[in-house]
Amino acid sequence: MPQPKPPFTILGIETSCDETGAAIVVRHADGSGRIRANLIRSQLREHAAFGGVVPEIAARAHVEVLDGLIRAALDEAQLEFPQLSAVAVTAGPGLIGGLLVGVVTAKAIGAVHGLPVIPVNHLEGHALTVGLTDGLRPPYLLLLVSGGHTQLLTVHGVGQYERLGTTLDDALGEAFDKTAKLLGLGFPGGPEVERWAEGGNPQRFALPRPMLGRAEPHFSFSGLKNAVRLAARKLEPLREADISDLCASFEQSIAESVVDRINTAMASYISCYPDRRAWRLVAAGGVAANRRLRAALAGVAAERGFDLHIPPLSLCGDNAAMIAWTGAERLAHGLPYDKEFAARARWPLDSEAPKATGAGVKA
Ligand code: KG4
Ligand code: ZN
Numbered sequence: 001m002p003q004p005k006p007p008f009t010i011l012g013i014e015t016s017c018d019e020t021g022a023a024i025v026v027r028h029a030d031g032s033g034r035i036r037a038n039l040i041r042s043q044l045r046e047h048a049a050f051g052g053v054v055p056e057i058a059a060r061a062h063v064e065v066l067d068g069l070i071r072a073a074l075d076e077a078q079l080e081f082p083q084l085s086a087v088a089v090t091a092g093p094g095l096i097g098g099l100l101v102g103v104v105t106a107k108a109i110g111a112v113h114g115l116p117v118i119p120v121n122h123l124e125g126h127a128l129t130v131g132l133t134d135g136l137r138p139p140y141l142l143l144l145v146s147g148g149h150t151q152l153l154t155v156h157g158v159g160q161y162e163r164l165g166t167t168l169d170d171a172l173g174e175a176f177d178k179t180a181k182l183l184g185l186g187f188p189g190g191p192e193v194e195r196w197a198e199g200g201n202p203q204r205f206a207l208p209r210p211m212l213g214r215a216e217p218h219f220s221f222s223g224l225k226n227a228v229r230l231a232a233r234k235l236e237p238l239r240e241a242d243i244s245d246l247c248a249s250f251e252q253s254i255a256e257s258v259v260d261r262i263n264t265a266m267a268s269y270i271s272c273y274p275d276r277r278a279w280r281l282v283a284a285g286g287v288a289a290n291r292r293l294r295a296a297l298a299g300v301a302a303e304r305g306f307d308l309h310i311p312p313l314s315l316c317g318d319n320a321a322m323i324a325w326t327g328a329e330r331l332a333h334g335l336p337y338d339k340e341f342a343a344r345a346r347w348p349l350d351s352e353a354p355k356a357t358g359a360g361v362k363a
Contacts, residue, residue, distance in 0.1 A: 001114065001116055003331075004085035004086055004116065004331060005085075006027065006028065006029040006332065007026055007027060007028045007029060007085075008026065008027045008085040008086065008327075008328040008331050008332065009024065009025075009026050009036075009079065009083060009084050009085050010024070010025050010026075010027070010084065010085060010086050010087070010088050010118075010324040010325075010327045010328045010331075011023070011024055011070065011073070011074075011081075011084050011086075011087045011088070011109070011324060012024070012025060012087075012088045012089075012120075012320040012321060012322070012323035012324025012325070012327060013066070013070070013087065013088070013089040013090065013102045013105060013106050013320055013323065014089075014090045014102065014122070014125075014318060014319060014320040014322075014323050015062040015066065015090065015094075015098040015099060015101050015102035016090045016092070016093070016094025016095065016098055016099055016102070016122045016318070017053060017058065017094055017095060017098065017147070017148070017318060018042065018043040018044070018046075018047055018053045018058050019040050019041065019042050019043065019317070019318045019319070020040070020041045020043070020061065020062050020065050020066055020069055021038075021039065021040045021041075021069070021318065021319050021320030021321075021323070022037075022039050022066070022069040022070045022072070022073040022320050023035065023037055023038040023039065023073055023319065023320035023321040023323070023324045024036040024037045024038075024073050024074065024076075024077040024079060024084075024324065025038075025132065025321050025324035025325050025328060026328075027325065027328035027329070027331075027332060031131075031135070031137075031332070032135060033131065033132040033325055033328065035132070035321050036076070036077035036079070037072075037073040037074075037076035037077040038073075038314075038315075038319055038320065038321040039069050039072055039073050039076070039320070040318070040319055040320070041065050041069055043057070043058060043061045044187075044188070046058075046061050047187070048186070048187055051181055051187050052177070052187065053095070055095045055096075055097050055098070056097065058095055058097065058098050059095070059097030059098050059100070059101055062098050062101040062102065063101050066101060066102070066105055067105070070105070070109075073320075081109065081112075081113040081115070082113060084113070084115055085115075085116075085328075085331070086115055086116040086117070086118055086327060086328075086331060087106045087109050087110050087115050087116070087117045087118070087327075088106075088117075088118045088120050088323050088324050088326060088327020088328070088330075089102045089103055089105075089106035089117065089118070089119060089120060089323065090102055090120055090121075090122045090125065090323050091103055091119035091120060091121070091341055091342070091343050091344060091347070092119075092121065092122065092343055092344030092345060092346065092347035093121070093122060093123070093148070093344060093345060093346050093347040093348075094122055094148075094345065095345070096343055096345045099343035099344075099345070100343050102343075103119075103341075103342070103343045116337075116339075117339070118327040118330060118331065118337050119337060119338060119341040120323045120326045120327055120330075121326075121347050121349060122318075122323070122347075123144060123149060123151075123347075123349045124159075124161075124326050124349060125322035125323045125325070125326045126144055126146065126284040126285050126322060127142055127144065127153065127155055127161065127282075127284060127349065128155075128158065128322065128325060128326050128329055129284055129311045129315050129321075129322045129325065130282050130284070130309045130311060131325065131329060132315075132321065132322070132325040133311045133312060133315060134309050134311075136280065136282065136309050138155040138156060138157045138158065138160070139154065139155060139156050139157070139272075139273055139278050139280075140154075140155050140278075140280040140281065140282045140309070141153075141154060141155075141262075141265060141266060141269045141280065141281050141282065141306070142154070142155050142282045142283075142284065143258070143262060143281070143282070143283045143284070143288070143297070144284050144285050145171075145172045145173065145258075145283065145284075145285040145286070145287035145288055145293075146171065146172075146173050146285030146286050146287060146318075147171060147173035147174055147177065147188070147286060147287075148171050148173070148174070149166075149167075149171050149285065150166065150167040150171045150172045150173075150219050150221075151163055151164075151165065151166045151167075151349075152164045152165040152166075152217045152261065152262065152265040153349060153350065154268075154269055154272065155282075157333075158329045158330065158333045158335065159330065159333065159335050161349040161350045162350055162353075163348070163349065163350035163353035164216075164217050164265045164268055164269075165216060165217030165218045165219065165261060165264075165265055165356075166218060166219070166353070166356055166359070167218065167219040167220060167221065167359075168218055168219065168220045168356055168358050168359045169220050169221060169222040169359075170220075170221045170222045170225065171221075172219070172221060172254065172258075172287045173188075173190055173285070173286055173287045174221075175221035175222070175224065175225050175254070176188075176189045176190040176193050176287065176290075177189035177190065178225050179193060179225050179228050179247075179250055180192045180193050182225070182228065182229050182232065183196075183228070183232060183238070183243055183246060183247070184238075185243075188286075190286065190287055190289070190290065191289075193247045193250065193251065194247075194251070194290055194291065194292070196243050196244050196247040196248075197244065197247035197248040197250070197251045197292065198244075198248075199244060199248075200241075200243075200244030200245045200246070200247055200248030200249070201244075201245045201248055201249070202245075202248040202249050202251065202252035202292075203249070203252070204245040204246075204248075204249055205228075205231050205245065205246060205249035207224060207227045207228065207231070207249050207250060207252075207253040208223055208224055208227055208253065209253055209256045209257050209260070210223055210224050210253075210257045211257060211260070211261060212256070212257065212260050213260065214264070215264070216264070216356070217261045217262070217264040217265040217268075218261070218356050218359075219257070219258070219261055221254070224250065224253055224254070224257075228246055228249075228250050231246060232246060251290070251292045251293070252292070254292075254293065255292050255293055255295075255296035256296070258293065258296065258297075259296050259297075259299065259300045262281070262297070262300050263300060263304070266281075266300075266304050266306065276305060279304070279305055279306045279307065280306060280307045280308075280309060281297065281300075281301045281306040281307070281308050281309070282308075282309045282310070283297055283308070283309075283310045284310075284311060284316065285316065285317075286316060286317040286318065288310050288311070288316045289313050289316045289317065294310060297310070
């Protein structure tokens with residue numbers, strides 16, 4: 001199959017969790033990108049009754065909507081399959097049933113229309129989104145905070161990631177979701193906690209600030225979640241003001257912990273990139289939508305002389321535009337890809353990172 005030439009017009013497919021995504025992104029020869037279509041179909045309704053994502057329901061829902069979503073994305077971009085340069089698909093990490101739906105679909109399109117199919121790491125999609133939205137090129141320091149991952153990474157280049165810190169237990173989004181659940185709020189928990197926290201008193205509860213001052217920039221959130229549980233139990237039955245204050249105090253504790261961890265990561269980033277022009281902090285993943293966290297990030301970035309870049313809300317959470325863009329970036333940088341690839345439930349961005357001391361199974 002001949003190597004496509006720029007501009008690259010890429011169909012992106014995302015099915016790793018509970019949103020089905022299909023997008024068309026163009027990457028021009030000068031490195032700029034344009035989204036021609038970015039469609040997302042959330043499965044919130046299917047999972048809401050269970051208070052979390054049910055893998056079998058997720059896979060089935062992807063099967064039901066993916067073909068139609070791809071057709072709709074092509075229609076919106078006014079393109080047909082032969083005009084594409086390649087198909088990029090999330091091959092991991094994520095729920096294996098959903099990943100299989102995307103991978104099989106991408107491979108079928110590739111086989112029928114003679115298109116290359118590029119396997120994309122979902123986390124790399126989050127990591128590179130700022131290239132599409134802000135034209136930002138590596139290096140930069142990345143805070144990746146989603147429902148399944150919480151990491152600090154140095155992005156040295158496209159395809160070159162060094163993990164500085166990770167969570168020892170829950171991911172940050174998971175901590176939001178579990179805290180919402182124990183307070184009887186809806187799913188997904190992040191936006192619910194944020195809504196309740198608004199107007200709440202962030203100083204009312206003296207919750208722990210996890211990992212403060214630790215030498216390595218790792219995270220831990222399960223102790224904080226338990227502290228919320230204990231505080232809530234003491235107050236039962238909870239009044240609305242109690243829930244608001246608990247949510248605000250929880251967010252405040254997270255903001256302080258994350259800022260402390262970022263400060264530590266900035267020190268190692270700076271020792272690698274002493275030139276101030278390289279001092280850029282990027283936040284990505286669904287939790288980067290949180291306003292209190294964003295304000296805290298703006299604070300630490302300003303204090304340390306870093307420029308802060310956060311993708312717009314619509315591209316912070318899961319989407320297929322970031323997958324298409326990552327496929328295009330990999331093509332543009334001539335990175336090899338496995339043509340016989342399989343879906344992978346686990347797929348770390350930095351496969352050489354040592355296991356963090358004290359880390360649980362998910363770290
Ligand atoms: O990146 P994402 O859309 O999917 C994953 O790859 O996990 O992240 C979803 C996570 C969920 O845990 C959700 O509760 C959290 O992001 N989230 C938020 C907010 N919006 C979404 N957490 C805190 N504040 C928010 N506004
Ligand atoms: Zn994600």
